[in-house]
Amino acid sequence: MPPPTKPAPVEITRAGDRDVQIRWNDGRTVVYPARFLRMACPCDHCVDEMTGRRVLQESSVPLDVHPLAIEPVGRYAISLRFSDGHSTGIFTWEWLSHLAAELGQPASAVTTPNNPH
Numbered sequence: 001m002p003p004p005t006k007p008a009p010v011e012i013t014r015a016g017d018r019d020v021q022i023r024w025n026d027g028r029t030v031v032y033p034a035r036f037l038r039m040a041c042p043c044d045h046c047v048d049e050m051t052g053r054r055v056l057q058e059s060s061v062p063l064d065v066h067p068l069a070i071e072p073v074g075r076y077a078i079s080l081r082f083s084d085g086h087s088t089g090i091f092t093w094e095w096l097s098h099l100a101a102e103l104g105q106p107a108s109a110v111t112t113p114n115n116p117h
């Protein structure tokens, strides 16, 4: 039996002025709104490492926040440098694939099943 295919992006591009679009190897094309990505940042400034609870307050994130730079991290993730100066979040393929299922829900409801750190 071949191992199950792990989700991996085929192409990462910008969508519109601010958003990020990922075409996945399973055929999905997902547009991630810029602020949604900022709110979903999995780094230990935004998520309590011990409890996995999100500590980032939605009210503290500028409405027009957006990624200034998208940088590859190895072959497993991207790092996003946001316009509010935040750049410590590493978005793994696994996390981004999980987030695709959360799109359309309030960002505050995004669950953090495991912290990649």
Ligand SMILES: [Zn+2]
Residues within 6 Å of the ligand: 041, 042, 043, 044, 045, 046, 047, 086, 088, 089
């Ligand atoms: Zn963060």
